[in-house]
Amino acid sequence: MILKSLRLSSLLFGLMAFANPAQAAIGDWVQETALGLEQHMASLERSSYRVDNHDIVVFSRHIDSPAPCIVMIHGFTARAAHWFRMAKSLPKDRCIIAMDLPGFGQSSFLPTAAYDPATQADRVSDLIKAMAPKNPQVDLIGNSMGGEISAQFALRHPEQTHSLALMNAAGVSSPTLSTLRKQIAAGKNGFFATTVDGWKRFYDITMIEPPFVPGFVLDAVAAEAIARVPRHEYIFKQLGGVMDTELGNIHTPTLIIWGDQDQLLDVSMVSVWQRIAGSKAYVYKDIGHMPQLERPKQSAALYQRFLAGELN
Structure with missing residues (x-):
């Protein structure tokens, strides 16, 4: 199909020509249309499951595969769609489950619920059981907060864990403070920007090689993020713990992936x-906080080598 060969950047550039004063609405539509195309190219189907009083939106394929499902867990303020590019480059017959974590994306949020990594890990475990894949074990890969949730999953549900991949993962101490942690220590947290310009300054430090996105689409993404600041502040207060002393209790094959220019979580955390x-x-080298978006094909190839036991 012609559509399947289109690059996302080309699609967005073409649609940008139709921008008008109602740019926020157009930007949101362009973003969702482009992500829908990426979802289609990755052969992922949308569904929803009720877990722990939350409606969890899931994008999956081939859950009847005999191999463990690859479960992809996003970071703070992110969404399942941030995995679509990498998912597209994974074997087409491989089971994949990517979800909008409770509190994020299109999944529901409850203003009095717990969203700490351990609780979220338990919800992921219950979601997998509800989906009932043919193989009860899973290969977990998590980015940022999603990495910490994945590690908590491995600790709390070892019987379900086949392997663990930690991509720029939160959850341990940082020998060297990152740009973001220094800003937070000074009383400024870019996650909670309340202006579009402030949000864009934060966006600029999240990736070194971000995918092309027109400015008016970024404006729409910024507007949504700003609207969710109260929600994100509530969830952020439940984060920040460290698992340093628990790491010796993880007994599963583990891959650690990082970008050496990560300004949110410093690369020195790899040693921990x-x-x-x-x-x-x-x-x-020369990659920031989200390798699955900055180098999706390379990240997929590296991850496949890990799953195949080919990394020395």
């Missing part, structure tokens, strides 16, 4: 995560 016995680490 390597306390997981037998873990393997790979650090990208």
